[in-house]
Amino acid sequence: MSAILGRKLGMTSIFTEDGTFVPCTVIEAGPCPVVQIKTKERDGYNSVQIGYEPIAERKVNRPRAGHFAKHDVEATRHLKEFRQLVDKVKSGDIVTVESFAEGDKIKISATSKGKGFQGVVRRHHFGGVGMATHGQSDRPRAPGSIGSSSYPSRVFKGMRMAGRMGGTRISIRNLTILRVMPEQNLILVKGSIPGAMNSVVEIVKL
Secondary structure, three states: OOEEEEEEEEEEEEEOOOOOEEEEEEEEEOOEEEEEEEOHHHHOOOEEEEEEEEOOHHHOOHHHHHHHHHOOOOOEEEEEEEOOOOOOOOOOOEEOHHHOOOOOEEEEEEEOOEEEEEOHHHHHOOOOOOOOOOOOOOOOOOOOOOOOEOOEOOOOOOOOOOEEEEOOEEEEEEEEEEEEEOOOOEEEEEOOOOOOOOOEEEEEEO
16 A cells, blocks of 8 residues: 555654755654445445544544444544555555655645735735836735726636635645654655645655
8 A cells, every 4th residue: 555644743854864954844644544445346446445543433423433334444533535546455454654665756635724815926926016106105015907908898717816825735746755753653754745734644655
């Protein structure tokens, strides 16, 4: 199995063997039980469903509790399917960070930080309307003109304007694993990854 769910703990930095100073992100990944194996013959497609973060049975609703009971797996807070990762696993197997090794290239997906309603300078990197001359003392971060002339007399769809920023699904490929710590279920990934602290991330080996 080459995929796992984890939680972003924060960032730190380490020194490599040759003395290079490298910033990295600490991820607590797994252990993740394999809940269900879906097949094309029975379900219409192939996938492996894994869970993450054990949860008390009293906090699980009846449909999900029945799903866990059917497959004889401990209830978890999060469930995720990976279609491209169908290995020789069966329901009840445990996926740990030992599935990964130092130097592996991975893809990490998560929900980015929500930044609320932002203007065009921060959201789209606009430069403002230019010099504050001719009475434009309060216009340095304005978007400028957004409409056209008398034809077509409307604002085109997709115009870059102010609006809500962040809070979307982001995936970054070709990240490198620096260290794997099976005793603490930790993975150190070179550089930064999307998501706020304590947010759930998906890790897939490329």
